[in-house]
Amino acid sequence: MYMKNQFLKSIVSGAFLMSVGMLQAQNPIVQTLYTTDPAPMVHDGTLYVYTGHDEDKADFFWMQEWRIYSTRDMVNWTDHGSPLALESFAWADDRAWAAQCIERNGKFYWYICAHSKLTNAMAIGVAVGDSPTGPFKDAIGKPLADGDWANIDPTVFIDDDGRAYLYWGNPEIFYAELNDDMVSLKGEVRKVEQTVESFGAPNPKLRQKGVKYKDTYTEGPWLSKRGNKYYLLYAAGGIPEHIAYSMSDKPLGPWKYMGEIMPLQDTGSFTNHCGVIDYKGNSYFFYHTGKLPGGGGFGRSVAVEQFKYNADGTFPIINATREGVKPVGTLNPYQRVEAETIAFSEGIKSEPNAKTGIYISNTHNGDYIKVREVDFGTKSPSKFTATLASALRGGTFEVRTDSIDGTVIAQIVVPHTGGWECWKSFEADIKNPVTGVHDIYFVFKGRKGCELFNFDWWQFYK
Ligand code: FUB
Numbered sequence: 138m139y140m141k142n143q144f145l146k147s148i149v150s151g152a153f154l155m156s157v158g159m160l161q162a163q164n165p166i167v168q169t170l171y172t173t174d175p176a177p178m179v180h181d182g183t184l185y186v187y188t189g190h191d192e193d194k195a196d197f198f199w200m201q202e203w204r205i206y207s208t209r210d211m212v213n214w215t216d217h218g219s220p221l222a223l224e225s226f227a228w229a230d231d232r233a234w235a236a237q238c239i240e241r242n243g244k245f246y247w248y249i250c251a252h253s254k255l256t257n258a259m260a261i262g263v264a265v266g267d268s269p270t271g272p273f274k275d276a277i278g279k280p281l282a283d284g285d286w287a288n289i290d291p292t293v294f295i296d297d298d299g300r301a302y303l304y305w306g307n308p309e310i311f312y313a314e315l316n317d318d319m320v321s322l323k324g325e326v327r328k329v330e331q332t333v334e335s336f337g338a339p340n341p342k343l344r345q346k347g348v349k350y351k352d353t354y355t356e357g358p359w360l361s362k363r364g365n366k367y368y369l370l371y372a373a374g375g376i377p378e379h380i381a382y383s384m385s386d387k388p389l390g391p392w393k394y395m396g397e398i399m400p401l402q403d404t405g406s407f408t409n410h411c412g413v414i415d416y417k418g419n420s421y422f423f424y425h426t427g428k429l430p431g432g433g434g435f436g437r438s439v440a441v442e443q444f445k446y447n448a449d450g451t452f453p454i455i456n457a458t459r460e461g462v463k464p465v466g467t468l469n470p471y472q473r474v475e476a477e478t479i480a481f482s483e484g485i486k487s488e489p490n491a492k493t494g495i496y497i498s499n500t501h502n503g504d505y506i507k508v509r510e511v512d513f514g515t516k517s518p519s520k521f522t523a524t525l526a527s528a529l530r531g532g533t534f535e536v537r538t539d540s541i542d543g544t545v546i547a548q549i550v551v552p553h554t555g556g557w558e559c560w561k562s563f564e565a566d567i568k569n570p571v572t573g574v575h576d577i578y579f580v581f582k583g584r585k586g587c588e589l590f591n592f593d594w595w596q597f598y599k
Pocket residue numbers: 173174189198234235289290356357408409410
């Protein structure tokens with residue numbers, strides 16, 4: 138009897154811990170689909186992350202598009218959809234792999250790699266847009282570099298003196314200087330000489346079988362600068378990959394191998410790919426894992442950790458966590474907030490619509506969206522509005538504070554509205570006054586086993 142009780146107790150407490158764990162998880166930062174190869178960029182007080190997209194149930198990197206997410210508080214991420222895809226490049230037909238975007242003189246240059254129809258190999262291309270979220274178009278109608286399977290994973294950097302550099306490559310490291318127009322190369326594409334001192338091992342062709350090197354550059358370079366030191370971070374060690382780095386006093390080297398940043402660990406993905414950035418006084422390390430349910434080596438998801446550089450400017454060891462990073466801001470619920478601004482969610486998907494933009498779909502009984510650090514102020518709101526649509530029988534939309542089964546502060550019974558994109562705004566009175574800063578949960582309830590309703594945006598009113 139005692140054994141049985143202990144067994145039941147451990148299952149119950151295990152299940153409880155699992156759900157508490159899920160609710161506190163902050164990584165991966167996007168749960169509505171698989172995101173890869175993060176490239177962070179800060180513009181005008183907002184942090185953007187440019188990502189790739191692994192298809193559901195993929196058996197290779199059959200990737201079709203690039204995506205953008207943004208945050209102003211490091212915990213709520215807004216989905217900006219996919220303003221760039223293989224179709225944006227007439228010369229590309231496959232493998233929308235790692236990419237990075239940078240701003241210069243009010244234009245946004247998004248360097249990508251994809252399979253080229255022109256050469257049947259990989260190529261580096263560049264798209265340009267007038268805002269960080271686009272629209273973007275192929276800047277030159279042809280690749281910047283083409284004809285080599287090693288042409289993957291461009292990283293771009295503009296130095297304090299205005300000179301701009303591109304690095305890329307697997308397993309070679311290529312580099313070129315960009316002209317001021319950012320869409321043409323100044324001079325030749327060159328190859329970085331890899332040595333034991335610079336990257337832990339000699340050039341790939343000179344590596345000897347059976348020799349254990351300090352490390353081996355693999356792919357996914359990330360070029361950055363702090364003070365007067367340059368950093369080249371990269372995926373290393375072959376497969377499975379860890380993240381390592383080299384440092385230099387100049388943007389084009391000579392480089393010195395510095396060691397590992399994210400050692401091999403249980404990320405559930407045999408690739409890793411990083412991007413580093415400072416935002417609101419903190420330093421952040423973006424990478425990817427296979428940790429979203431159903432994920433793995435071809436179903437990767439972007440995650441982020443906060444870190445502090447060592448006093449001498451070197452990197453500390455950074456490990457992957459489920460908890461991720463702490464908030465650095467609050468969210469104002471008295472202005473329109475898009476449903477696709479999410480700290481964590483389960484069960485749902487996001488969809489694009491040319492007129493209304495991105496919205497949340499695929500809601501089923503028990504699915505939820507968590508939004509963090511919602512600042513209601515000292516006076517409770519009196520009303521809540523949400524824009525919803527259902528082609529079927531609808532369901533119940535609950536707004537709860539602090540947990541999935543926390544206090545219900547508003548509730549809307551959603552009817553059939555005429556279609557999945559036949560939007561109606563619904564208003565609800567606040568049932569239980571709420572003040573101060575809370576996490577809120579939008580909990581979707583209704584008949585089991587069927588889709589309930591779509592969700593476009595929400596707002597509270599005083
Ligand atoms: O996402 C496809 C490829 O996997 C990237 O280009 C590599 O860096 C690796 O992450």
